[in-house]
Amino acid sequence: MTATVSGLPPILLCGIVFLNLVHTCACEDLNNSTPSTSLGGDQTKRNPQFKATLNAHGHMLDVLDEYGEAFVAFARNTTNPVADLGVAFGFTTKEILKTGATVYANDLSEDMLKELNDSLTEEERLRCILKPGNALELDFEPGSLSGVLALRWFHFLTGPQIREVIHKFFTWLEPGGKVVITCSTPYSGRARSFIPEYEERKAAGEEWPGFTTKQIQEVGGVGSREHFHKLEPFIFERELKAAGFEVEKCGFIARSFYPEGWQFDGREHCGVVGVKTRQISTPN
Numbered sequence: 001m002t003a004t005v006s007g008l009p010p011i012l013l014c015g016i017v018f019l020n021l022v023h024t025c026a027c028e029d030l031n032n033s034t035p036s037t038s039l040g041g042d043q044t045k046r047n048p049q050f051k052a053t054l055n056a057h058g059h060m061l062d063v064l065d066e067y068g069e070a071f072v073a074f075a076r077n078t079t080n081p082v083a084d085l086g087v088a089f090g091f092t093t094k095e096i097l098k099t100g101a102t103v104y105a106n107d108l109s110e111d112m113l114k115e116l117n118d119s120l121t122e123e124e125r126l127r128c129i130l131k132p133g134n135a136l137e138l139d140f141e142p143g144s145l146s147g148v149l150a151l152r153w154f155h156f157l158t159g160p161q162i163r164e165v166i167h168k169f170f171t172w173l174e175p176g177g178k179v180v181i182t183c184s185t186p187y188s189g190r191a192r193s194f195i196p197e198y199e200e201r202k203a204a205g206e207e208w209p210g211f212t213t214k215q216i217q218e219v220g221g222v223g224s225r226e227h228f229h230k231l232e233p234f235i236f237e238r239e240l241k242a243a244g245f246e247v248e249k250c251g252f253i254a255r256s257f258y259p260e261g262w263q264f265d266g267r268e269h270c271g272v273v274g275v276k277t278r279q280i281s282t283p284n
Helices: 035-039 066-075 091-097 110-119 159-172 189-203 233-243
Strands: 050-052 059-061 082-085 103-107 128-132 145-151 173-184 246-253 269-275
Touching (some): 066 269, 082 091, 159 233
Antiparallel strands (some): 246 269
């Protein structure tokens, strides 16, 4: 079964759907800085787990954390396609394709998706559907996906955008389908100066305490994005439950392989696994 997108007929090969290019990408964010500024030199040579993106949105990681591994394991038993959103050069997509699943691969950069496509076998191309553009603007048929993977790009979103896209994920998934999301937290060496303000806002009960338009001092310089959004597990849990998901797993993720200046105390990232229950209870 293949989902349709924006009213278009099913795509059976690695077709390309052109969408408006906005701001999502599955990579480690460097606040649009150059690799030498943000990583203190050519970190890609010193640490092969980082690969600079072509659109200055950061670096792709070629390693799976426990949440990515959980999604790949889940994909082995799926019957409908899964969506891998913000894939950069497609490391996670290729890991999913190894399971035999069909994958919608999305990223802002058409060039990076072309590089992904060129790296696939002919058989894998039959199960990979490329979708360049803004992940927030995708529109799959309700119940047409078995899974949605969104790694390391929610920090680009505002609170309302996070809420809206999580509700979209719920609509797209079939009963029993899973969503896996990861994001950076305030507890990073790069965001150290923001932690006191974040904790004060959190204690005051702000709904989105990790969202700010301020430019914060980070290792290697000051970020240039209009805003950033650091999240914690309790926010993911709150938003997924509000959308109708059961939360299977939610917690912090240590990034011990990060450059020393990026590390903090083992809470550098966080992740969540949500399940769309097979039977949604309705009030009497």
